[in-house]
Amino acid sequence: MIASLFAATLMTAPLQTTPSVVNDPRVTVSQGVLVGRHVDGIDSFRAIPYAAPPVGAARWRPPTPAQGWTDARDAGQVGAICIQPPSNGDPGVGPLPMSEDCLNLNVWVPSDHTAPLPVMVWIHGGGLNNGSGTAALYDGANLARRDVMVVTLNYRLGRLGFFDHPALAAERAPGEPVANYGLMDVVAALEWVRDNAAAFGGDPENVTVFGESAGGVLVTRLMIAPQARGLFHKAVVQSGLGREQGTPPDQPRLNGDPSMQERGVAFALELGLPAATAADLRAVPAERFLAPAPSFYGGDLIVKDGVFISEDVEAAFAAGREALVPFIIGSNSAEFWWMKPTDVSPYGAIDDAMTPDERAAFLAAYGGEAGYNAHVLSDLVFSEPARHLARLHAANGAPAFLYRFDVVSAAMPEPHAGATHASERQYVFDNLATSPWPTEEMDQRQASAMADYWTRFAATGNPNGGDHPVWPEVGAEGDRLLEFTNDGPVAKAIPFKDRLDLIEAYYGRIR
Template sequence: MMSLLFRSVAVALLAMTLACAHASSEEKSDVLINAPAGDVRGVAQDKVLAFKGIPYAAAPVGDARWKPPSPAADWDGEFDGSEFGPACMQFRANVESIYAETLKAMSEDCLSLNVWKPKDAAGAPVFVWIHGGSLRSGASSQRMYDGAALAESGLVVVSINYRVGALGYLAHPALSAESPDNISGNYGVLDQIAALEWVQRNISAFGGDPDNVTIAGESAGALSVMYLMASPPARGLFHKAIAQSAYMISTPALKEARFGVPSAEAIGAYIADKIGADNIEALREMDAATLIRKTQQAGYVAWGTVDGVVIPDELVNVFDRGEQASVPMIAGFNSGEIRSLRFLLPKKPLTEKAYENLIREGYGDLAEAFLQQYPSENISESMLATTRDAMYGWTAERLVRKQLEIGEPGYLYIFNHGYKAANEAGLHAFHASEIPYVFGTIDNLTPSWPEIPDTATERRLSDAMLGYWSSFARDGAPSAKGEPSWRPYSDDEAYMYFEDAPEGSATDLLPGMYELHEEVMCRRRAANIGWTWNVGVASPPLPPQAPGCR
């Protein structure tokens, strides 16, 4: 009897194994994509198909270091798209940071992208995500950027790696001399453009529509969105834009000192000398990890460069002249941006009187308007709000205003959602805290991220934000089932207010905020002084009213 039982179990197990193998084989055959670049084998992920680590450009190593990306060679056979590609070389993040996430691998051979698609996608809108990280860190493989939930909503989702830090943005006179355009820097921006060109060539094979591409990013990813909107070489490669917590900061020029900083070439030459590299050959021979570490220690900060070609002018000038990409846009920021970025704050004055004196010294005839916006009664909160607004709030509103001026709809938001763990840590609506709601990844966070509770409120907010973002990518007008209408920014300055749930009837965000920071920027620009970082009690004396301001 026992022998018969064992035989029956063995037969059943064999049948199950054969059935599973057959199902697995069927499922596996469903995830082979015949793209122009070559065949790509992906994996099933929940209700969508995922293809990871696909090279979109050749490895920028050796003599190709600090050169524009070259297209990746088409491959024979099948590319295994089951694993993310390595992150681009970068410094190791502070393990105690809420943003810290262990990267499985880093390499200079890192120019890859990932695609998530609905199984039956055909002519679907394409959503291209550009990660943040101050242009010096980050990767498309980070947990919160998993594109499965957005793909379930009907999008083909693409996330990309691009060169960061000194490898992505260093300018140098010798590098400019190598260039047919006599420029250098902006290699990370050129990588992003190369990824968008790859999307144009290949995304139809994944069921995406190359004529309906939305670029989106947060923080440095949103800065990248603005660079791409301003960049002539990127024109026509995307059709909508989303900028979450962007900052329209003054940017170094390639060959001349401006706004209180040396030229980008002079910065690069200084950094090379500081790390003991006599020439570009020495820099190219240096081990990538050593190079990243030494440039970081030497004080290198990654920025785009106004080179007249990739980034033609200061972003404020490009947008003022209406020369940016003519596309619909979502732009917004978080109420608690600086709560997780306190290193951006200047030293706090000890008394209300000291605070007011510093503001009057810095802002002159605008001091009373400043103190009305950021009063001395609660110096800590006023300083948090000042830096938030000067960097993120002003930028968000400026973006939608400038799109309106060229006849394109702009949708403004502020994210003011908190929850128990974040609030207890003093991080209510902190920088990047909206990302897991947009991606539907509130249960897939970095190890130190304040845990989001599994409640109906959190799920509703995530479903709503994911719905608004995906519908905008589809047709340029954000909407979410059962949620308030999101009206475009226009004469009544409408915006969406995200707290525990979306509230869509708000107008005139933070009255007086935009006008104050726009005037400060305008006067500083006229006087060749940088803007957005040195604000509040750290402000240099504000120049008098300049022609064209106000």
């Protein structure tokens, strides 16, 4: 099935075509002239290459600048998404075709604006296996109506974006960045934004990076990567973990699990390449790297490469080595409701080191086994790490704002109470038409509020202002957050403090 899918979809969009409408908006970027589209007061420009295609000998190499063009380039259609398995219905994936030639981005700006505009750069989620910046869910028009410039982007995924092997190491120059190619792509996109935002009316000195799930994981890594320093000035992390540990290229993980190169050797064996050379690996068709699927939380894709990322996020924040920029971080009220700590998975293993006394205390705090099974993984993976990073960031002297998303549409069909993982995305972008389930006027009120907070934060570094409730700053007003509810945003004490305190103590003991 995957092979037939690739046969139909491994294509790339034309590099340049003749625009059909002479009155469409035009901008001149570093590579040449782009011709976009004007719709309902918004100018959009799509499929803009920010780096050269990472194909052939450039597979598993750091990104390099995209080539320019001489004629005006039509930027009216989305480009190819990066190589990935079928989406299973996730609205954050975007349309085919897909290709290794996928390093493109998209821009939205209000047609009539007073420059310079704050810039918001979105980093999609999908477990570093799926997703794209081209999905209708991430259409930036409704955010741009709030006087910001919105950028969405693709980055290399799966083993094409996060991979190493001794044969690749043997050909690298000393000091060349390794394994974290998807993260390198995001940094290259931010460099492109720095160099070209002004052409669209954006302010390269006022850039906010925001991302969800794996995209949030990349945001926290941007905050600790020296190569990204100065490329952004504010950061938003939506359900972006925080306590996860990266895998080094040539050393075991802290828990003794294999290095990136050991994992690469094992995968090459599955391909029938026991003595693989770099040329052998680069000759393997892209679809072969999709199965078996690499494990996001199990160490296959979250990389501590030693150049871009030399320590885990938690350690960097604890030492005050993160970018001290204004910071929003939060999670949803029922993130992983379908997972249990008894599951045989990297997530299910998180609580395996609990002592009998710790487990008894946890069961009491969660009201018994049923409550523990329903909520503890969401708290271990998302809620407590978000509180932890927010506290550390505030203690380091930077503004931090914590949230909890608990908006639940009446038509949401899932058999649980609370907001599931990724369900805040259509609210942040004010794109409820892309919701997987029907929405009502209540949902639109909450989407309007959430998009207002996000864009105000991008403009000023503080989400407050206007008619919405005041969002308390972490540390300045005690342990408080803003909870997004069906009745509107509410500032309150952080819920379930006793549970989160137990988790904090547990992580403190086992790390």
